[in-house]
Amino acid sequence: MLVPLVIGMSAPSGLEGGELAAVVARGELVWAADQEGGGPHVFPDPDAPQRLTGFEVELAELIAAELGVKARFQQGQWDRLPLLLGHPADCVINGIELLPERRRDYHCSRPYFAYGLQLIARRDGPLDTVETLTAPGPAGRWRVGVLTGSAAELFLRSHPELEVDAIGYDGTIDSLEQVKSGVLDAALMDDCIFNFYADRFAGLRAVGRPFGGGYYTVLTARDTPRLSTAIDEALGRIIADGRLKTLYDRWDLGGRQQILALRDAAEIPVATRRSLRELAIETLPLLLSAAGMTVLLACLSFPLAIFAGLGVALGRLYGPAWLRPLLTGFVEVVRGTPLMLQLYAIFFLLPKVGLALPALVAAVAGLALNYAAYESEIYRAGLKAVPLGQFEAAVALGMTKWQALRHVVVPQAVRLVMPPVTNDFIALFKDTSVCSVITVIELTKRYSVLALSTGRIVELAVITAILYLAMSWPLSLLSRRFETGQEQRP
Amino acid sequence: MIDIVGLSKARGGTRVLADVSLRAGEREVTAIVGPSGGGKSTLLRCLNGLEAFDAGAVTIGEHRMQPGPPPARVLERVRRDVGMVFQQFNLFPHLSVLENVALGPRVVSRLPRAEAHGMAEAQLARVGMAAFAAARPATLSGGQQQRVAIARALALGPRVMLFDEPTSALDPAMSAEVMETIVSLARGGQTMVVVTHDHAFARRAATQVVELVAGRITRTGPPAAVLGL
Numbered sequence: 001m002l003v004p005l006v007i008g009m010s011a012p013s014g015l016e017g018g019e020l021a022a023v024v025a026r027g028e029l030v031w032a033a034d035q036e037g038g039g040p041h042v043f044p045d046p047d048a049p050q051r052l053t054g055f056e057v058e059l060a061e062l063i064a065a066e067l068g069v070k071a072r073f074q075q076g077q078w079d080r081l082p083l084l085l086g087h088p089a090d091c092v093i094n095g096i097e098l099l100p101e102r103r104r105d106y107h108c109s110r111p112y113f114a115y116g117l118q119l120i121a122r123r124d125g126p127l128d129t130v131e132t133l134t135a136p137g138p139a140g141r142w143r144v145g146v147l148t149g150s151a152a153e154l155f156l157r158s159h160p161e162l163e164v165d166a167i168g169y170d171g172t173i174d175s176l177e178q179v180k181s182g183v184l185d186a187a188l189m190d191d192c193i194f195n196f197y198a199d200r201f202a203g204l205r206a207v208g209r210p211f212g213g214g215y216y217t218v219l220t221a222r223d224t225p226r227l228s229t230a231i232d233e234a235l236g237r238i239i240a241d242g243r244l245k246t247l248y249d250r251w252d253l254g255g256r257q258q259i260l261a262l263r264d265a266a267e268i269p270v271a272t273r274r275s276l277r278e279l280a281i282e283t284l285p286l287l288l289s290a291a292g293m294t295v296l297l298a299c300l301s302f303p304l305a306i307f308a309g310l311g312v313a314l315g316r317l318y319g320p321a322w323l324r325p326l327l328t329g330f331v332e333v334v335r336g337t338p339l340m341l342q343l344y345a346i347f348f349l350l351p352k353v354g355l356a357l358p359a360l361v362a363a364v365a366g367l368a369l370n371y372a373a374y375e376s377e378i379y380r381a382g383l384k385a386v387p388l389g390q391f392e393a394a395v396a397l398g399m400t401k402w403q404a405l406r407h408v409v410v411p412q413a414v415r416l417v418m419p420p421v422t423n424d425f426i427a428l429f430k431d432t433s434v435c436s437v438i439t440v441i442e443l444t445k446r447y448s449v450l451a452l453s454t455g456r457i458v459e460l461a462v463i464t465a466i467l468y469l470a471m472s473w474p475l476s477l478l479s480r481r482f483e484t485g486q487e488q489r490p
Numbered sequence: 491m492i493d494i495v496g497l498s499k500a501r502g503g504t505r506v507l508a509d510v511s512l513r514a515g516e517r518e519v520t521a522i523v524g525p526s527g528g529g530k531s532t533l534l535r536c537l538n539g540l541e542a543f544d545a546g547a548v549t550i551g552e553h554r555m556q557p558g559p560p561p562a563r564v565l566e567r568v569r570r571d572v573g574m575v576f577q578q579f580n581l582f583p584h585l586s587v588l589e590n591v592a593l594g595p596r597v598v599s600r601l602p603r604a605e606a607h608g609m610a611e612a613q614l615a616r617v618g619m620a621a622f623a624a625a626r627p628a629t630l631s632g633g634q635q636q637r638v639a640i641a642r643a644l645a646l647g648p649r650v651m652l653f654d655e656p657t658s659a660l661d662p663a664m665s666a667e668v669m670e671t672i673v674s675l676a677r678g679g680q681t682m683v684v685v686t687h688d689h690a691f692a693r694r695a696a697t698q699v700v701e702l703v704a705g706r707i708t709r710t711g712p713p714a715a716v717l718g719l
Contacts, residue, residue: 392540393580393639397594397646398569400562407597411584 020067020226023090029064029071032085033094034078036171037147040196040251041095042073055251056093059112062243063093063218066234077170079149080448082106083457085221091231092219095190097151100271102219105455107228108268109218109235112244113253114261116210117152118191119144122179123205127186130208136163137185143167145175145187145439149449152188155212167359167439168449174348176201181351192253215265276459283450283460290446291467297360297432297442301367302425308368309375310410316376317383318405327376334373340434342366347438363435371428378420382413422479426472443467491516491681492650497536497546499529499705506532507543508705514698516649517679521686521696521713529705530685534652537683538572539565551649570598573643577655579635581627581642587614588623591642598646613641617671633664637671644675651675651682658687689717 023029033042035052042054052073064071074089081092085106095115102108121127126138133142141163146153148168156166167184169175175187176194180203191210198204218235220228238244239262245255274282316327334342343366350357357365386409394404433444441449447464451457492514499507507529514520522530535541537548542559549555553568560568582590591610595601601609614620617637627635636656643651653672657665669691676682676695686692692699692713699716701709709716 387580389576389578389580390582393574393576393582395565396538396540396569396572396574396576397642398566398598399594400566403597407593408582412582415584 019090019224020230023067023069023227027069029060029067029069029091030074030089031060031064031071032074032076032081032089032092033060034076034081037078037094038172038193038197040192040253055247055253056095058247059238059244060093062238062247063231063234066237067230078147079170079452082219082452085219086224090220090224090227095150095216096219098215098217098268099151099154100269101453101455102217103268104271104273105222107220107222107225109220109228109232110239111215111217111262111265112235112239113192113216113248114213114258114265115151115190115192115216116213117155117188118194118210119186119188119207120176120179120194120201120204121186121207122182123203125185127207130211132207133162133164139185141165142185143183145169145178145184147172147175147189148436148445149452150189151212151214152190154453156188168436168441168445169439170437173197176204177348178351179204181356183351183356195252215262215268274454274456279454279456279459280463283454284463286446286450287443287460287463287467290441290443291471293440294429294432294442295471297363297367297435297440298425298429301364302371302428304364304368305371305375305428306421308372310379310414312372312376313379313383314405314410316380318401331373331376334370335377339366339370339431340437342370343434343438359435359439362438363432363440366438367428367432367435370431371424374424375421378417378424379413382417383409385416386412418482419479422475422482426475426479429472429475430468491518491551492520492537492683493549494533494537495547495549497533497543497548499532499536499541499543499545501532506705507536510546510702510705510707512700512707512710514681514683516681518681518697519676519695520683521692521699522683522702523686523689523692523699523717524702524708528702530702531654533702534574534654534683534685537650537652538569538574540574570646571649572652573646573648573650574652575636575639575643575654575656577658579627579632579639579659581635581639583627585627586623587619587625587627587630587638590627590638591645594642594646610641610645613645614638616644617641631664632660633667636660636664636668640668640671640675649681651680653682653684653686655685655687657691693717 033056035042035044040054041056042052045051045053060071074084076084078094081094081096085092096102098108098111119130142165144156144164145167146156146169148170153166153168156162156164172189172193175184176197178184179187180201186207194206218231220231239259245259248258249255312327312331315323319327343363346357346366347359347362390408390412391404394408395401399407432442435442436445443464447460451460454460492512494510494512497507497510510533522533524530532541536543537550539555539560543557545557547554547556550568551571553564553571555564555568582593585593588607588610591613592606595606595609596603611620611623614623617640619634619637619641622630622634627638630638656672657668660668669688672684673695696713698711699713700707701716
C-alpha cells in the first residue's frame, strides 16, 4: 500500500511550465474524481450506468473546452484524490473544499461552488436541532457519519465540545443508508448532496439550516503553475459569461445565489508548514492509536479464524455427509470473493435484514470468516499429513473418533501447520487495512487521512511503514522459530 | 475367549479371507503364519474392528461382532478388551513415552492424571522402559519404541493382545529384545494372537499355530505339528 504511494509522489509531474503544453499536446485534460462520492457532483447516469454525469462532469468539460482540449475522467478514492495530481491526473474537480491546509499543499483555483454543512437524521429520531448535539443522546455520544477527509469530518473533529463520535465513510450514500437503518444517529455532509438524494431517503430529513460552509476549488499540483493559472482563468471566464449560472440552474443548485456567494467569497488564508518535530508530536499519538486498532483487529479475529478454520477442516474430513458439501461451499464462496465485498455485505447489507453490527464487530467477524476459509485449507492439509496409523493406534486403544482426533491427530496437525498459519497471521495484520471501508480507522486509513491533511506524505509513510514492521517483525521471528523447531524434530 | 466362525472378506472384488474359523482359549498364544499377502494382518484387524468383514462372526469374550461396519458403541467396548501392537509402532510423536502409555487410561478409562501416570510407569517397568519415561519416541531405537507400544496397549489391561508383525520393521538384535518381551508376557498368561514370520518365536511361545495362505487356513495345530521340529 505504502510503496506505490511513495513512488507515485516521486514520479515527475511535468516540467515547470511545460505541463500546460503537455496537456494541449495530449489533447486531453485528465481530471480526477470519485464517482462513489455520488451526486450531484459525479455519479453514474442511472439511465446508462457506464456513462458519468453530474454538475462537475459538465464543469470539467467546460474548463477543458476553454483550454482547447477534451476532458478525460480519472477515478480515484475521494480522500486520496490529491495523490493522483501530476500522475495520472492534471487536476481534481470533486467537491474539494478550499481550506488553509489545501492552499499550503496544492494550487487551489478560485472557488466554483458554495456549500453549507447539513445535518441529516431520521424523521422519527430524537435529533431536531443542531444544538441537540451539545448534550449526550439517549445512547450516549451521538454517532454521526461523515465522508472521510471532508470538511464535515474536520468540523466535527475541531469541535470537541460536541457529544459526537465522527465515523468516516468512503461514500456519502453509505452513511445515509446507515442513518436509515439506525446504525448512525445522523450524517453530516454538504447540503447539495442531501438535497440531491432527499427523494431516495424519504425517512430522513434535514435538521436545522446548513452551517459552517465554504467553497469548492479545483486542485492542481504546486509545480504546475501555468496549468493552474490557465484553469483559474478558464473558470473566471465561465463564471463571468453566465455559463456556470446556467449549469447550476439546470442542476437545481440555485445558480443566482451561487454566483452571488462566489463573488463575495473571502480570501482563505494559507496554513503554515509544520516542522518535522511538530508533525511527529501531532501525528504520532494518532498513528499509534490507529496501530492499536490494527493490533486489536488482528488479535481478536485471528484466534476466531483458527478455531473456525479447524472446525471447518474437521467437519469436511470427518463430519456427517450432509455437512461436508455445505462447508466446501462456504470455503469456495469465501475464497472466491474479495474480503472487501464480504466486509461490505456484513456491515451494510445485514442491517437491511435487521442485524446491525457495530463496525468493530463486523470487521472482526468479516476478517475471522475470511481467514477461517483459508486456515481450514491449511488445517485440512495438516490433518491429512498425519499418518493413518496414528488414528488407528488411537482408536485401537478404545478412543472414539473425536477423542482420537482431539488427543492424537489434531495436536500433530497443529504442529505441522504452525509456520503457514503464522505466515497468515502476518498477512491478516496487513489485511486489516481493508476494514476502513466499513468505517474502522486503522493504521493505513489514519495514515492516508493524516498524509492528506498535513501534506507530509513521504514522512508519514515512513513512520507508518516502521509501525507495520514493528508489529509484523515479532511474528516473523515467531514463525521462524516454529520452522526451526520443526526441523529439529525428527 | 476368541471364537471366529466362517469369516469371509473381499476387497475390490478379490477374496482376502475365505471361510476362516478359529478358536483360542484364555491364556492361549496363537501364532498366525504364512506368506505375505495371505490375509494374516487383515484377519487380525477384523478382531478389533479396524476392518469390517462380509460374512461370519467374531466373538471376543462376551462381545460379538457381525458382518459390516460395527456400531461405534460395540467397537469401543471391544477395543477396551483388545490391545493392539502395530508393525510400525505408531507411537504418538507429540507426547513423551510416559504420556503415550498414560493417554489410554486417561482418555478411555477416565483416570485422573496422577493415577494414569502411575499405571503407565508400572507398564513401562514391565517392558524394561521405565528409564525412558520422559523421552520423546523419536529419540528411541525401533526396539525400544515397540516395547513402549506394548506397554501402551497393556496399560488398559486388555484381555487379549494382538500383535501385527511386531518385529518385521526391526533388525535382528532389536527384534530379539522385543520377542523376549512378548514371550515373557505369554509366560505370564496373557492371551494373545501374533501375526509373525518368526517361526522360532512361534515354536517357543505359541500354544497353537495357524497357517493362512491366500485367505484360507491351510494348517492348524500345535507348533511342532504345523512348523515341524
